[in-house]
Amino acid sequence: MDTGAFKMLPLQVRTTYAEALDRLTELHMSNHAAALGAFSLLVRKIKGKEYLYAKGRIADGSLSQVYLGPFDDHARKVMERFSQQKVESNNDRDAIKSLGKMLRAAGLPSLDPIESRVLSALSAEGVFRVDGVLVGTIAYRCIVGSLGFQVRSAMALTADVDIAGVTIPIAITPEVVFPESALDRLEMGFSPMYEAEAKLFGSRFEAKKTDFKVEFLTPLVGKESEGAVGIRQFNVPAIPLRFLSYLIEKTVSAIALGRQPILVRVPSPERYAVHKLIVSQERKNQPLKVQKDLEQSYDLQRILNIIDPEELEEAFDIARRQGPGWRKRVDAGQGAMIRLFGDPKK
Numbered sequence: 476m477d478t479g480a481f482k483m484l485p486l487q488v489r490t491t492y493a494e495a496l497d498r499l500t501e502l503h504m505s506n507h508a509a510a511l512g513a514f515s516l517l518v519r520k521i522k523g524k525e526y527l528y529a530k531g532r533i534a535d536g537s538l539s540q541v542y543l544g545p546f547d548d549h550a551r552k553v554m555e556r557f558s559q560q561k562v563e564s565n566n567d568r569d570a571i572k573s574l575g576k577m578l579r580a581a582g583l584p585s586l587d588p589i590e591s592r593v594l595s596a597l598s599a600e601g602v603f604r605v606d607g608v609l610v611g612t613i614a615y616r617c618i619v620g621s622l623g624f625q626v627r628s629a630m631a632l633t634a635d636v637d638i639a640g641v642t643i644p645i646a647i648t649p650e651v652v653f654p655e656s657a658l659d660r661l662e663m664g665f666s667p668m669y670e671a672e673a674k675l676f677g678s679r680f681e682a683k684k685t686d687f688k689v690e691f692l693t694p695l696v697g698k699e700s701e702g703a704v705g706i707r708q709f710n711v712p713a714i715p716l717r718f719l720s721y722l723i724e725k726t727v728s729a730i731a732l733g734r735q736p737i738l739v740r741v742p743s744p745e746r747y748a749v750h751k752l753i754v755s756q757e758r759k760n761q762p763l764k765v766q767k768d769l770e771q772s773y774d775l776q777r778i779l780n781i782i783d784p785e786e787l788e789e790a791f792d793i794a795r796r797q798g799p800g801w802r803k804r805v806d807a808g809q810g811a812m813i814r815l816f817g818d819p820k821k
Contacts, residue, residue, distance in 0.1 A: 480627045481777060488581040489623035495574035496621075496730055499738045500553045502567050504529065507604065508541050516554050518546050521647055527554065542648035544604050544740075549728045575736040583732055584616035584629040589687050591733030592661055593636050597689075598731075600657035602638060603740045605650055605708040608723045609731070610692065611637035614741040615771050617729040622744060622782065626774040631767065635688035639723050642707040651710050655680070658689060665689070674702025678712045694720035717757070721794060722750040745783070745790035748775035752808025753794065753801070769812040776812075776819035 507529070508514045514531030517540075525546035532538055544550065579585050586594065590613060603609070609617065612633040619629040638654070655677075658665035664683035670676045680689045693704045693713035703712030722742045731737040742750070748771075755768035779787040795802040812819075 481774065482625050483781070484581060484583070484623045484625060488578065488583070491574055491577050491581070492583070492621065492623065492730065495571060495578065495736055496549070496728060496738075497553055497556060498567055498571050498574070499730065499736055500549065500728060501556065502571065503604070503738050504543055504553070507543060507601070514541075516543075518554075521644070526647055542605070542650060545606070545726075547727065572735050575730075575732060578620070578730075578736075579732055582625055583620040585732035586613070586616075586737075587632075588734070589663075589682075589685055590633075590636065591731075591737070592663070593658070593687065593689060594731050594737050594739065595733055595735070596657040596661055597636070597638065597654055598737050598739060600654055601650070601652040602654050602657075602709065603738065605648065605652055606640055606643050607654075607709065607740065608639045608726050609637070609739045609741050610639045610719075610722065611635065613637075613731065614739075615747065617731050617739060617741050618744050618747055618775070619778070620732065621727070621729045621741075622778050624778050626778075628767075628770045628774045634686060635690060637690050637692060638709075639692040639694075639719055640706050640709060640713070641693055641720075641723075642705070645707075648708070651708050653710055654689075654691075655711060663687070672702055675712060675714060676703075678703050678714050690714065692716050692719060694723070718750060718753050721753075721797070722746055743786075743790075744775055745779055745787045748772045748779065748787065749790045749794050749805060751775075752812065753804045755808045755811065756804040765811075766815065769808065769815055772808070773812050773816040773819050780820050 508531065514529040517528050517530050518525050519528060527543040527546040527550050529541045529543055530538065597603070612631055613636060616629045619626055658680055663685065665680045666683065667677045668679040668681050670679070678691050681687070691706065691709060691711050691713040693706055693715050695715035695717045704715050706713050725743040725746050726740045727743050729739055729741045731739045751768040751772035755765045758765050776787060791805065794805050
């Protein structure tokens with residue numbers, strides 16, 4: 476294993492990350508369910524998928540349920556811990572902040588001040604709780620950190636935050652969050668960008684003082700785009716992109732290391748690695764972006780071949796089973812990656 480460009484962080488650092496993620500998730504659950512006073516956690520199954528809720532009584536004494544997010548493996552673990560102890564918010568905030576400092580000192584990829592402010596605002600608004608998924612370069616940093624590795628490709632800079640999602644049924648939660656209002660409260664001059672296609676207006680925002688961008692994305696359904704697709708729970712239109720459904724179909728909780736740790740949702744590492752191979756074949760005359768795609772996939776594949784090769788292989792299989800076009804892109808991307816960076820299994 477290389478040093479510097481590619482290394483696994485010590486067990487103590489990886490354990491610290493796991494503790495920080497658990498505490499951060501518990502704190503978010505407590506904060507969002509605060510209006511219920513005393514509450515219990517329950518799981519509901521809707522259309523074959525499981526979701527986590529808090530159940531309790533509001534001020535008028537009536538019973539109410541609050542949506543907390545998808546019930547995945549991490550939520551299951553936190554639910555078990557939550558049933559055993561009461562979270563004390565002030566102490567937990569201090570502990571989380573201290574754990575974040577330890578993770579930054581250990582060398583995990585972190586956010587710059589602008590990225591931190593923007594992601595913190597979106598998280599506080601509830602964007603990630605109602606199934607928003609952080610994608611792009613910042614998501615990649617979070618994924619690498621969650622796996623407990625340092626890689627040179629995670630040091631890449633960006634000037635945007637990309638949020639992907641699809642409308643979730645009202646049966647799961649009728650809640651609507653307002654990311655545009657969250658950006659306004661930052662007082663950074665965020666405003667909708669000009670769009671040649673009028674239907675896309677409001678899907679991208681830019682901060683006048685810094686040129687920092689926030690974009691909302693959603694999977695493209697069908698062969699051709701007919702303009703933006705609204706995401707009900709975000710109250711914004713979103714840019715439809717091909718192959719995005721594969722990327723955000725399977726997601727995990729992660730920490731974005733800002734001034735304070737921020738709870739986000741990102742694509743699963745194996746889906747991100749394979750998706751980068753696919754999109755690398757869609758970029759025309761963009762050699763630098765293609766190289767970046769392939770390098771990120773290469774580093775993630777190296778990591779996953781060490782810690783979870785079965786999940787990586789399954790992600791490849793799922794993509795290839797989508798059809799001959801998918802299979803062609805996956806195999807072409809993998810071949811280009813190997814020619815450029817080498818075999819990720821070696």
